[in-house]
Amino acid sequence: MRAVLVLAHTGRRDAVEAAVTVAENLHAAGLRPVMLEHNLQSLAAAAEQRLKAANIAVAGREVEIQDCEIGMVLGGDGSILRAADRVRDARLPLMGINLGHVGFLAESERTQIDDSVQWVIDQNYTVEERMALDVQVWQADQHLGSSWALNEASIEKASRQRMVELVIEIDGAPVSAFGCDGIVMSTPTGSTAYAFSAGGPVVWPEVQALVLVPISAHALFARPLVVAPDSVMAVELLQREDERGILWCDGSRSMELPPGARVEVTRSEKSVLLARVHQTPFSQRLVDKFNLPTTGWRGPVEAHNTLPSREPEIGLGPDPEAGLGAG
Incomplete structure (x- = not known):
């Protein structure tokens, strides 16, 4: 059975709900959700019955982290950094779902949780290596x-x-x-x-x-x-x-x-693996994450839209020796 590691910031209510929803959706699709034992214990108080129904495996006891095909991280950039530290030796790619503010490392936002699960189910992502x-x-x-x-x-x-x-x-x-x-x-x-x-x-x-x-x-x-x-x-x-x-x-x-x-x-000789779905240029990511103003941008000119014209001559300026006679 395909296994997916689910990591969440269990100190946040929205992250708890998101983690349980992701586990349920993975289970419904025939995949095995896997969580760290201390995460499961933290989540149990809020959704014990739902967790049991999702048949979640305990990482390191029932399913090894290196046997998971991907890790889904629910939280902000801090959660993704902590997850990277946890799975680095296992060489597990991480897909971040941003529940924080900027979320530069995340691949999707809180409104795309269902989409993110479907990408994992369909294996619709590429793996990008990041220098460490x-x-x-x-x-x-x-x-x-x-x-x-x-x-x-x-x-x-x-x-x-x-x-x-x-x-x-x-x-x-x-x-x-x-x-x-x-x-x-x-x-x-x-x-x-x-x-x-x-x-x-x-x-x-x-x-x-x-x-x-x-x-x-x-x-x-x-x-x-x-x-x-x-x-x-x-x-x-x-x-x-x-x-x-x-x-x-x-x-x-x-x-x-x-x-x-x-x-x-x-x-470092060990890079960090990030799962990517969107092929958004980094410049666009900067604009989106920092809400940068781009009003007035007209874009590059297409070559076939330009009119043929003679190249303008570039003057070299007056000759400093011109007009100076001998003697």
């Missing part, structure tokens, strides 16, 4: 820990009263040092999240690049940097007793950084 980050933390020659991120790894000041002093490095060469509120190192996927809020560039998902964005830096040169996908971005905290920071990965996994800590960020 590998994050390593060092102090001198001691390895303190590691993590990963789909959106970004950010280093922030530990104290609200003072800045954190950092040195940034690209491919083994120091670039600049300054005091700031923090640094964001992101993927193209994360360029529209924290990095965007900090003033970084919007990078199209198909562009292979890494982005580094200082946050409120006190420096003349503290511009966002876009580097090669195989580059090594590193940030070092200055070696001071009170110079501490906090590393956040995708805003959910954190680690305290002691004075002198070094954070290295590279492209």
